[in-house]
Amino acid sequence: MAQAVVSFVVQSLGNLLIQEALFLDGVSERVRQLQTELRLIQSYLQDADRRQDEDETLRTWISEIREAAYDSDDVIETYAIRVESRRSRVDVLNIIKRYASIIQKFIKIHQVGSQVEAILARIYDLTRSLETYGIRPERVGASSSMHGRQRALRRSYSHMVEDDIIGVEEDVNNLVSYLVNPDKSCKVVAICGMGGLGKTTMAKKVYHNSDVRHHFDSFAWAYISQQCQARDVWEGILFELISPSKEQREEIVNKREDEVAKMLYQVQMEKRCLVVLDDIWRAETWRYLRPAFPNEIGQGLTGSKILLTTRNRDVALDIDPTCFLHQPSCLNEDDSWELFQRKAFPTTDDPDFTISTEKEKIGREMVGKCGGLPLAIIVLGGLLAKKPTFYDWEMIRQNINSYLRRAEGREQLLGVSEVLAISYYELPYHLKPCFLHLAHYPETVKIATKKLIRIWVAEGIISLLQSEVELGNETMEDVAQRYLNELVERCMIQVVEKSSTGRIRTCQMHNLMRDLCCTKANEENFLQIVNSRNVNEPMDCFSLPMVSRTSSVGKIRRIALFLDQDINGFFLSQFKRQRHLRSLICFHEKTVQLKEWELMKSVFNNLKLLRVLDLEGIQGQGGKLPKEIGYLIHLRFLSLRNTDIDELPSTIGNLKCLQTLDLLTWNSTVQIPNVICKMERLRHLYLPESCGDGARKWQLFNLRNLQTLVNFPAEKCYVSDLIKLTNLRKLVVDDPTFGDIFKSQSVTFSCLESLFFVSTEDISVAQVVEGCPNIYKLQIEGPMDKLPEAHQISSKLAKLKLHGSRLEMDPMATLEKLPNLRILELQMDSYLGKELVCNSKGFPQLKSLLLWDLTDLEQWKLDKEAMPNLIRLKISNCTKLKMVPDGLRFVTTLQELEIRSMFRAFRNKLEQGGEDHYKVQHVPSLAFCYCDY
Numbered sequence: 001m002a003q004a005v006v007s008f009v010v011q012s013l014g015n016l017l018i019q020e021a022l023f024l025d026g027v028s029e030r031v032r033q034l035q036t037e038l039r040l041i042q043s044y045l046q047d048a049d050r051r052q053d054e055d056e057t058l059r060t061w062i063s064e065i066r067e068a069a070y071d072s073d074d075v076i077e078t079y080a081i082r083v084e085s086r087r088s089r090v091d092v093l094n095i096i097k098r099y100a101s102i103i104q105k106f107i108k109i110h111q112v113g114s115q116v117e118a119i120l121a122r123i124y125d126l127t128r129s130l131e132t133y134g135i136r137p138e139r140v141g142a143s144s145s146m147h148g149r150q151r152a153l154r155r156s157y158s159h160m161v162e163d164d165i166i167g168v169e170e171d172v173n174n175l176v177s178y179l180v181n182p183d184k185s186c187k188v189v190a191i192c193g194m195g196g197l198g199k200t201t202m203a204k205k206v207y208h209n210s211d212v213r214h215h216f217d218s219f220a221w222a223y224i225s226q227q228c229q230a231r232d233v234w235e236g237i238l239f240e241l242i243s244p245s246k247e248q249r250e251e252i253v254n255k256r257e258d259e260v261a262k263m264l265y266q267v268q269m270e271k272r273c274l275v276v277l278d279d280i281w282r283a284e285t286w287r288y289l290r291p292a293f294p295n296e297i298g299q300g301l302t303g304s305k306i307l308l309t310t311r312n313r314d315v316a317l318d319i320d321p322t323c324f325l326h327q328p329s330c331l332n333e334d335d336s337w338e339l340f341q342r343k344a345f346p347t348t349d350d351p352d353f354t355i356s357t358e359k360e361k362i363g364r365e366m367v368g369k370c371g372g373l374p375l376a377i378i379v380l381g382g383l384l385a386k387k388p389t390f391y392d393w394e395m396i397r398q399n400i401n402s403y404l405r406r407a408e409g410r411e412q413l414l415g416v417s418e419v420l421a422i423s424y425y426e427l428p429y430h431l432k433p434c435f436l437h438l439a440h441y442p443e444t445v446k447i448a449t450k451k452l453i454r455i456w457v458a459e460g461i462i463s464l465l466q467s468e469v470e471l472g473n474e475t476m477e478d479v480a481q482r483y484l485n486e487l488v489e490r491c492m493i494q495v496v497e498k499s500s501t502g503r504i505r506t507c508q509m510h511n512l513m514r515d516l517c518c519t520k521a522n523e524e525n526f527l528q529i530v531n532s533r534n535v536n537e538p539m540d541c542f543s544l545p546m547v548s549r550t551s552s553v554g555k556i557r558r559i560a561l562f563l564d565q566d567i568n569g570f571f572l573s574q575f576k577r578q579r580h581l582r583s584l585i586c587f588h589e590k591t592v593q594l595k596e597w598e599l600m601k602s603v604f605n606n607l608k609l610l611r612v613l614d615l616e617g618i619q620g621q622g623g624k625l626p627k628e629i630g631y632l633i634h635l636r637f638l639s640l641r642n643t644d645i646d647e648l649p650s651t652i653g654n655l656k657c658l659q660t661l662d663l664l665t666w667n668s669t670v671q672i673p674n675v676i677c678k679m680e681r682l683r684h685l686y687l688p689e690s691c692g693d694g695a696r697k698w699q700l701f702n703l704r705n706l707q708t709l710v711n712f713p714a715e716k717c718y719v720s721d722l723i724k725l726t727n728l729r730k731l732v733v734d735d736p737t738f739g740d741i742f743k744s745q746s747v748t749f750s751c752l753e754s755l756f757f758v759s760t761e762d763i764s765v766a767q768v769v770e771g772c773p774n775i776y777k778l779q780i781e782g783p784m785d786k787l788p789e790a791h792q793i794s795s796k797l798a799k800l801k802l803h804g805s806r807l808e809m810d811p812m813a814t815l816e817k818l819p820n821l822r823i824l825e826l827q828m829d830s831y832l833g834k835e836l837v838c839n840s841k842g843f844p845q846l847k848s849l850l851l852w853d854l855t856d857l858e859q860w861k862l863d864k865e866a867m868p869n870l871i872r873l874k875i876s877n878c879t880k881l882k883m884v885p886d887g888l889r890f891v892t893t894l895q896e897l898e899i900r901s902m903f904r905a906f907r908n909k910l911e912q913g914g915e916d917h918y919k920v921q922h923v924p925s926l927a928f929c930y931c932d933y
Contacts, residue, residue, distance in 0.1 A: 033120065045429075061126065063525065068122050070557065074580055075115045077609055077634055165201055166342075166374075167335035171328060172205045178324045179206070179274065179305055180215040188323035190316035191309045194491040194513060195419040196375030197328050199309040200278055206307060207276055216274040216305075218242070218267075224280040230288040231257050237292075238264045241273055264292040273304040280310050281426055283318035311423055313489040327491075330372025330510070339374065340367045343381025358390055362397045369400050371511045376416045379403075401515060420516045423492055433461045434483050435492060438509060439521035440529075440560040440585055446496050446506040451639075453480040454660045454684060458612050458636030459583055475707065475727075477683075500799035500823045501753075501776045527558045555580040563588040563618070568595045583612040594620030597645070604628035612637040616662075619644045623667075630654035640665055641686070647671040653678045660684040664710070674698055674716075684708040691716055700725070707751075709733075723747055730754040739763030742771040750774060758782045759805075766792050780805065790817035798845075799823040802830035810835065816842025816866070825850040834858045834880075838866040838887075845869055852876040862887030869893050876900040883909060889919045900929040907931040 045065070175191070178184045191199045206212060207221065220240035222233050238244075238252060238260065252260060267273065275293075280286065293306070310316055316323050331339065340363065341355070355363065363384070370376035383403055387393060396403055427435060434456060441447050454477070456462050462480045484504060487493045492513060496506040509517060521527045556578060563586055584607065594600075597620040603613075610632050616639045623646040630651025638655070639662040646667045653675025655661075661679070663670055664686045671692035676685070677699050684707060691698075691713045698716045700706075701724040709728060712719075714735035722731070723741055729751055738757050741747050742764070749755075754777040759765055765780065766788035772778075775794045779801040786809060798820050802811070806829055815824060816838055822845050831854055840863040847869055851857070857878045862885035870891050875881065879902060888894070897920055899907060907928050909916040920926060 059523075064122070064126055066525075067555070068119055068126065070555070070580070072116075072119050074609060075119065165198070165205060166339040167331050168198070168202055168205070168328065171326065172202060172209065175202070175206045175307075175324075175326055176209050176211050179307065180211050182303075184324070186305075186320070186322060186324045188306045188308065188316065188320035190319075190323050190325045191307075191328065192313050192316055192325055192491065193311070193328050194373075194510060195311060195423055196373045196416055196512075197330070197491075198374040199328065201374070202328060203276055203278060203307060203309050207274070212274065215272070217271045218273045219276075220273065221276045221278065223278045224285060228280075228285050228288070230292075231260060233289060234260050234264050234292045237275055238267065241267050241271070241275075258291075261292040265294055268304040269294055269302060271304070272302045275304070275306050277306060277308040280308055280315055281312060283312075283315050286315060286319050311491050313491070314486075331374060331377070332372065333368075336367050336370065336372050336377055337364060339377050340381045343378055344384045346385055356390070359393055362393055366393075366397055366400050369511070373416070373510065373512055375419060376512055379416055416512055417516055417519070420513055421520075423490060424516060424520055427490070427492075431483055431486060433526070434480075435487060435517060436521045436524060436526045437461060438493065438514070439518045439527050440558075440587075442562070442587055443511055443514060445587070446508055449481075449484060449504045449507055453477055453484065455583075455585070455612055455614070455637055456480045456483075457683075458659055460611070477707070525556075527560060528556045529560045529562060531562045531564075557581060558583040559585075561586045563592045564590070567592055568599065579606055580609060581607050582609055584610060585612065585614040586616065586618060588617060592618055594618060596621040597624060598622060598626055601626045601628050604631050608632060608634070610635055614639045615643060616641045617643065619666075623647060625649060625652070627651045633657065636660070638662070642666060645670060647692075648673060650675055655679060657681055659705075662686040663688050676700065677702055679703070680705070682706055685710070687711040687713055726751065728752050732756040734758045736760050736762070739765075739768055742767040747771055748773065753777065755779070756781070759784050761785075769793050779803070787811050787814045790814050793818060795819055797821055801825040801827065803827045805830040807831045808833060810837055812836050812838050812842070818843075820845050822846060823848045825852070826854060827852045829853060829855060832856050836860045838862045838885075840865045843867045843870075848872040850874045850876070851878055854878045855880065857881050860885045862891075864890045867891055872896045872898075874898045874900065875902065877902070879903060881906070883916050884919055886919060889922070892922060894920075894923050896925045896927075897923045898927045898929065899931055902931050904931055 045062070175189055178186055178189050191202055193199055207219070213219075218241040220237040222237050224233065235252060239249065241264075242248075244252060252263070255263070268275070277289075294304075306319070308316060308319065313325065313327075316325050344363070345355070366380055366384075367377060370380060380400070380403070384393060384396065387396065424432070424435065437452075437456065437459075438447065453462075457476045457480055462476050462483065481503065484493075484507070488495055488504065488507070493507050493509050495504050496508050497504075499505045557580055559578070559581060561584060584603070599620070600615075604626060605628055608631050611634055613632065613635060614637070620643070623644060625640070625645050625648050627649035628651075629649065630653075633654055634657055635655050636657055637660045638658060639660070641662045641664045644666050645663075646665070646669065648663075648670065650673040653673065656678060658679045659681055661676075661682060661684070663672070665688055668688060669690040669692055670688040672687075674694060674696050676682075680702055682703050683705050685703070686708070687710060689711060694716065697718060698713065699721065700717055701721040703725060705727060706725050707727055708730045709722075709725070710730070710732040712722070712731065712733040712735060714733070714737075719733075719735050719737050720741060722728070722733070722738075726749075728749060731749075731752060731754070733756070736758070739759070739762065749772050752772045752775060755768075755772055755775055756779040757763075757768065759780050759782040761783060763784070765784045769775070769778070769788045770792050773794055774796060776796055777799040778797060781803040783804065783806045787807065793814075795818070797818055800815065800818075800821060800823070802825070804827075805811075810833055811826070811831055815821060821843065824843075824846060827850070834856055836851075836857065836859075838861065842863075843866060846867050849867070849870060849872070851860075851874070853876065855878070858880045859882065864887055866887060868891070870893055873888075873894060873896070875884070875898070877900070881902075883906070899910065908914050910920055910926070910928075911917060912921075
């Protein structure tokens with residue numbers, strides 16, 4: 001983690017040296033020297049980060065380095081604030097004041113120089129202490145007693161098969177079928193999931209399955225550690241596959257490495273072998289092992305195969321992109337309780353034994369905290385097996401997480417926290433702050449990834465050299481999305497919902513993985529959570545005793561603020577001592593009310609280094625944001641979404657570093673001064689429906705970095721300005737002249753992926769669509785003569801909403817030809833005809849279809865083999881529609897059918913016993929809403 005911080009600060013100092021060269025005159029050389037020292041120390045940190053859990057002294061050293069890096073950034077940015085303040089006043093100064101300003105400048109330069117000198121001295125002292133702590137750069141293979149113990153305890157042995165395995169019989173049978181069934185041709189079968197999920201246990205059940213034992217000729221089980229040596233693994237597998245004599249074994253040991261690889265290769269070609277690679281972590285490891293495994297594995301005459309377990313989905317796909325990838329689920333409530341009982345009461349042979357009501361109640365509560373993770377349930381059950389009294393159980397319930405994180409008294413088992421923590425230690429340094437940042441979010445919150453990514457970028461967690469970004473079309477947000485995907489691939493976060501384009505829309509963490517995240521965030525002094533109800537007691541991130549409350553070295557730089565309804569005195573008192581704060585994110589379950597927005601002055605006056613300020617959902621009297629917001633010149637992210645702000649001060653124009661500005665407030669109108677054009681670094685701009693009065697037109701053409709523009713202010717801007725915003729990816733515009741800009745054939749929005757616009761009779765929808773060749777999401781509201789031809793629409797289009805289009809020709813004839821359309825919504829008289837026809841092979845990727853308020857629709861024909869991937873269908877207020885199409889019975893993928901605001905007769909046909917029930921009897925979820933008239 002410290003390596004990530006130092007890397008960011010090194011880059012930040014470089015940027016400041018470029019941007020503030022004039023004003024750093026006299027100290028720039030020392031700042032550059034500071035940057036160099038931090039860069040040199042980076043090489044030591046990768047090894048030190050790995051080893052800090054072994055040694056309190058080493059952990060303190062890392063904390064000091066991290067704080068020195070942060071303080072370096074603070075010094076320069078604080079100086080930049082003073083410079084900016086002087087710049088803003090220079091026009092009104094007279095000659096005398098200008099001389100005074102020059103004198104003041106040299107005083108400030110001297111001060112910043114002294115501060116830089118002090119930090120350099122700290123770093124020199126820390127560097128000299130490297131030898132004392134035995135730290136060497138890049139000691140990747142370094143071992144330790146703690147990590148050695150972890151490896152020893154985690155090592156799997158094929159002959160040790162756990163009897164207590166619950167709820168996986170179907171999964172095991174499915175895995176077996178992919179190994180032995182000749183119709184399921186795959187050379188690799190992979191079990192992938194988070195630590196503690198039972199991957200190895202499941203692999204052992206498959207390995208010892210009777211069908212597997214009869215199918216293969218030879219078997220080998222290899223445990224792959226993070227410090228894997230290819231030759232050792234090859235020899236171990238080879239010895240198991242051929243069972244060599246003592247002489248043969250010695251001969252193999254004396255062979256060259258390439259000869260051992262070739263021999264293992266030949267054995268798998270000549271015999272039908274099953275090789276298990278248990279706990280393989282990196283694709284790089286496979287690249288070392290691959291020479292001993294034939295590419296033809298699983299496809300030749302022998303049919304040798306690989307069964308592997310991993311926490312990283314990418315590893316399996318790197319070995320074989322066509323592999324069968326199984327991702328086990330957590331246990332459900334019943335299976336969790338059964339597994340717990342087997343472990344908590346292992347010696348109970350009495351068939352009439354029952355657990356007391358009191359114990360069962362708190363037992364089920366504790367099992368619920370395990371989140372269905374088998375390892376956690378086993379640890380808990382084993383612990384309670386030695387605690388017979390109700391008092392013992394109650395004490396453990398009160399401190400359950402502290403018990404789960406360690407396997408108390410059981411040397412043969414790692415604690416849950418230790419098992420999960422290995423995933424954290426294995427993260428590359430650039431992913432660690434991304435993971436730790438997730439500790440901000442309460443347990444029950446589904447994390448909106450779009451907002452999360454923008455905060456990562458704003459905080460500098462995602463840092464690339466500008467030259468690297470410019471090499472291709474990849475933006476900082478793309479990099480952040482890639483990092484998020486990698487955390488998913490490593491099974492450290494879970495996907496809740498995906499968008500129509502396949503991007504992660506919301507995510508969450510398993511509660512025990514979140515517990516680990518919060519513990520590490522606390523240890524790294526990454527974050528503090530504060531509850532406004534009791535400001536004197538900082539909360540741990542999990543609200544449980546297991547999180548260490550020991551203070552780390554350094555200042556607080558991030559706060560997650562958990563608000564309740566009593567917050568008026570809170571903002572006046574809480575932030576006076578937090579001048580180094582960089583991020584303030586607010587969370588609340590209920591509406592929170594400020595007495596007046598003026599109370600935020602204390603935040604704006606004191607927290608001048610803030611980069612992220614998220615005030616979403618806060619309500620306050622007065623409605624005008626205090627002018628002191630202008631002091632936050634380093635602010636990159638500002639969200640006022642769902643607040644009741646109705647006026648912004650002109651000082652908002654001082655926020656020239658702002659990247660994200662979210663003004664989607666409760667008020668449809670917010671008075672915004674004509675200063676948005678000053679924010680040239682804006683990347684994402686969400687405006688209210690109306691931006692208030694003002695005679696002067698805004699000029700947005702200089703916002704060249706803008707990627708998102710929601711609610712383009714047609715009354716305040718020239719629509720032609722949009723042409724110069726070439727980096728736009730999302731645009732929401734309600735302007736009757738919007739289509740005019742496409743009349744010139746040279747206008748193309750090549751980056752635009754999402755577009756919502758209002759059409760009029762004068763707009764050529766075909767021209768608009770052709771001008772957006774890479775569009776993924778398209779929403780059109782208003783009348784149009786006809787749809788564009790299928791070839792005029794981007795083949796990438798995944799989501800289409802039509803509202804009030806008043807089309808007279810059946811749109812399905814065109815839309816069914818779009819190869820990647822996944823979501824289609826026809827709303828509010830978007831089609832005025834009486835019949836919809838969907839032909840065979842049409843809509844090959846469609847997953848969701850909504851027909852809403854098509855008041856003239858009478859008949860819908862759906863040919864067999866149309867919509868072969870449809871999952872959700874909703875029909876609402878199409879009151880003339882006589883029946884669902886007969887072809888619906890062939891759509892075997894359909895999981896959800898909702899009928900809303902239709903006549904009772906329509907419902908009766910579809911219910912069990914109705915004449916049309918046979919068409920939908922295969923649908924698992926059939927819902928009727930407001931169909932009683």
